[in-house]
Amino acid sequence: VLALKQKVWRLMEKIWKLGVDDPRRIFHCFKVAVALTVVSLFYYLRPLYNGVGGTAMWAIMTVVVIFEYTVGATLSKGLNRGMATLLAGTLAVGVHSVASRSGERADPIIRGVSVFLLASGATFSRFIPTIKTRFDYGVSIFILTFSLVSVSGYRVDELVGLAQQRLSTIAIGGTMCMLISMLVCPVWAGEDLHLLITRNIEKLANSLDGCVAAYFEDTGNVTNKEETSEKSQAYKCVLNSKAAEEALAIFARWEPAHGRFAFRHPWNQYLKIGTATRYCAYCVEALNSCLNSENKVPESMKKHLSDVCIKLSSHSSNVLKELSAATKIMRKSPNMEFLVGEMNNAVEDLQEALKYLPHHLPPTPTEGTEKEQRPPPVSTTTVALIEVVPLVTVASLLIEIARRIEGVSSE
C-alpha cells in the first residue's frame, strides 16, 4: 500500500511539474474546455438548436478534433478540415446528382465505384511526402466527407440541405477554435521554434566550454564540477531535437504574422540552422567521448596544449553565443566578423602549438617508465584536432547560414 501511495505521489508530482514548467499548458486545457462548452450551447439554447438541429454534433466534433496546443497546428487542422470538407462535399453532391438520376440499379454501383476510386487514390496521395507533411489530415477528412455524403445520399432526402448545414456547423466550430487559440494566450509554434533554436545554439556553446574546461582543469570543488558536467551534457538535447524542430516548422508555416515574425517568415532557415547545430553537436559528442576515454595524458603534455585549447574553445563558443544572440534579435551582429577572426586566430595558434609538439615529445621517453603512456599524447592532439577541423568548418557553416537568415529576415 505504501509503495502504491508513493507511486501515486510521484505521479502527482510529475503532473504538477508538467503544469508548473509551462503554465501555457494549463491555459490550453481551459481554452479547449471553454470552446467545448460554448459549442454545447447549440444544444442547450432552443433557438440555436432549432437552427441546426442534430448537425450541432459536427461543431462539437470539430472542436475536439482540431483544437491543438499551438496556433499553427490548430490552424493547419482547421483549414485542412474546412477546405477538405468543402471540396469533398461539392464533389460528393455532384456524384449524388448523377447517381440518383441513373436508375435504381446503377445508383449504388456508381456511388460504390466512385468511393472506391477516390478512396484508393486519396490514400495513395498520403504517401507523397509534401502531402503527408502538410495535408495529411485534410486528405483523411476528404475521404471521410466524400464517402459519408455520397453513400448516405442513397438513403437521405434533401442531401444538399444537410450537407450545407453540416458544413456551416463545422465552419462555426472551426472558426471558434482558431479564434480562441489565436486570441487567448496564444502558443505560437514559430516563437517556440525560434526559442528552441536559439537555446540549442546556446546549450551547444556551453557544452563546448564545459567539456574542454572540465578536461583541462582537474582541480576545483565538486559542486562546481557537477554543474559544469550538467552543462556539458546539454548538447545531448541538441542531438535529439530534430523531430521537434521539424514539427514546429511545419506548424509555423500556417501561422499569420505575430510578434516579430511576418507571415512568410523563412522558417526553413531555422531548420537549416538546426541541422548545422546538430552537425556541430555530433562533433562535440565525438570530442566528449575522446575526453572521457580512459587514456590518461601526462600532465606536461596537457599543460602544453591547455592554454591554446581553452582559448580556441572559448572563442568558438563565443561565436556560437553571438550567433544565438544574433538569431534571437534576427539581426546580423556587427561583432560577428571580429569574433570569427579571433576564432580563426585561435585555430592558427593551436596549429602552431601542434607543430612544435613533436619536438616536445622526444624528452618524455627518457623518463623510461612513462613508455606505456606514450600513445595517449595523441589523445590531446585529437582534442585539438577535432576542434580544429570539423568544428571550424561547422562553425563557419553556421555563420554562413546565420548570415543568410539575418539577411532574409531583416528584409
Add this chain to the structure above:
Amino acid sequence: VLALKQKVWRLMEKIWKLGVDDPRRIFHCFKVAVALTVVSLFYYLRPLYNGVGGTAMWAIMTVVVIFEYTVGATLSKGLNRGMATLLAGTLAVGVHSVASRSGERADPIIRGVSVFLLASGATFSRFIPTIKTRFDYGVSIFILTFSLVSVSGYRVDELVGLAQQRLSTIAIGGTMCMLISMLVCPVWAGEDLHLLITRNIEKLANSLDGCVAAYFEDTGNVTNKEETSEKSQAYKCVLNSKAAEEALAIFARWEPAHGRFAFRHPWNQYLKIGTATRYCAYCVEALNSCLNSENKVPESMKKHLSDVCIKLSSHSSNVLKELSAATKIMRKSPNMEFLVGEMNNAVEDLQEALKYLPHHLPPTPTEGTEKEQRPPPVSTTTVALIEVVPLVTVASLLIEIARRIEGVSSE
C-alpha cells in the same frame, strides 16, 4: 507549357516510384477502399440499413479514421477508439441519468460542468508523455464521445439505445479494419522496425569501410569511387532515423504475434540498439569530416598507418555486419567473440603503430620545404584515434546490447 508538362511528368515519375519502391503501399490503398466499400453496404442493403439506420455513418467514419498503413498503427487506433468510446459512453450515460433527473434548470448546468471538467482534465493528460505516445488518440475520442453523448442527451430521447447502436457500428467498422489490415498483405510495424535496424547497422558498417578505404586508396577508377562515396554517405540515414524507429516501436507494441516475433517481443531493445548505432554514426560523421578536411597528409605518413587503419576499420565493420546478421536471425552469433577479439587486436596494433609514429616524424623536417605540411600528420593520427577510442567503446556497447537482446528474444 513545356515546363509545366515536364513538371507534371516528373511528379508522375515520383509517384510511380513511390508505388514501385514498396508495392505494399498500393495494396494498402486497395485495402482501405475495399473496407470502405464493404461498410457502405450498410446503406445500400435495406435489411442492414433497417438494423442500424443513420448510425451506419459511424462505421464509415471509423474505417476512414483508424485504417493506417501498418497493422500496429491500425490496432492502436482501433483499440484506443473502442476502449475510449466504451468508457466515455458509459460515463456520459451516467451523467445523463443524473442530469435528466435533477430538474430543468440544473440539467444543462450539470452537463456543462461535467464536460468542462472532463475535457480540461483529459486535455491535460495528453501532455503526460506515456499517455501522449500510446493513448493520445484514445483521449481525444474520449473527450469527443463524452461531450457528444452527454450534451446531445439534452435533446435526444432514447439516448442509451442510440449510444449502443453507435458503439456497435463503431465496433463493426473497427473490427473489420483490424481484420483486413492483419489478414490481407499485412504491413507489420515490428518487421519494418527489425529490417530498419538491421539495415542501419549494415549501412554503418559499409560507410565505415567506404570512408577509410576511400581515404587511403587514392587510386582506382572513377565509377568505383562514386560507388564507394555513395556507400560511405549511407550513415547519414542512420543519423536521421530516430523518429521513424520510435514511431515503429510504439506501433509494434500493439501487434499480436506474427512471423518470428512474439507478442511481447522486446521492442525496446531495438530502440536501444538503434540509439547505440546512432552514437556510432556520430563518430563516423566526425571521422568523415576529418577525412574530408583540406589538410593533406604526406604520403609516407599515410602509408605508415594505412594498413593498420584499414585493418581496424574492416574488423570493426565485420563486427557490425555480424551484429546485423545476428539481429536478423535473433540469435547470438558464435563468431561474435572471435570477431570482437580480432577487432581489439587491431586496436592494439594501431596503438602500437602510433607509438612509433613520433620516431618516424623527425626525419621529415629535414626536407625543409615540407615544414608547412607538418601539422597534417596529426590528421592521420586523428583518423586512427577517433576509430580507436569512441568506435571501440561504441562497438563494445553495441555488442553488449546485442547480447542482451539475443538473450531476451531467444528465450
